[in-house]
Amino acid sequence: MSSEPGALHLDCGVMSAAEVAKFERLWWIDGIRRRLRLVLAGETWIRGTHPYAFRSGQWARLAAEADYRGRPCYCVTFEDGVMDYWAIDGAGFGYEFFPARR
Numbered sequence: 001m002s003s004e005p006g007a008l009h010l011d012c013g014v015m016s017a018a019e020v021a022k023f024e025r026l027w028w029i030d031g032i033r034r035r036l037r038l039v040l041a042g043e044t045w046i047r048g049t050h051p052y053a054f055r056s057g058q059w060a061r062l063a064a065e066a067d068y069r070g071r072p073c074y075c076v077t078f079e080d081g082v083m084d085y086w087a088i089d090g091a092g093f094g095y096e097f098f099p100a101r102r
Contacts, residue, residue, distance in 0.1 A: 054084050058078060060076035071089075
């Protein structure tokens with residue numbers, strides 16, 4: 001086992017600190033590219049930041065605003081096709097938008 005500081009020990013082997021840093025850079029760049037594609041596509045994405053939100057922290061496409069069971073809601077669709085309705089007027093629900101709403 002490597003005792004190098006910053007090394008990552010995995011079931012399939014050990015990643016050196018340099019490999020970990022390279023992976024983190026690529027992961028960060030990939031995230032920037034994904035966000036840029038979303039901006040260029042003109043779509044709005046939303047995620048719940050409250051720990052009890054459905055799929056908290058996962059981005060979903062904001063498909064529409066609709067009335068659901070007598071309540072104004074965001075109709076959101078996740079990348080795997082799962083759809084849900086999130087209350088618009090919920091104080092403290094904690095939504096984050098991308099690109100950010102003004």
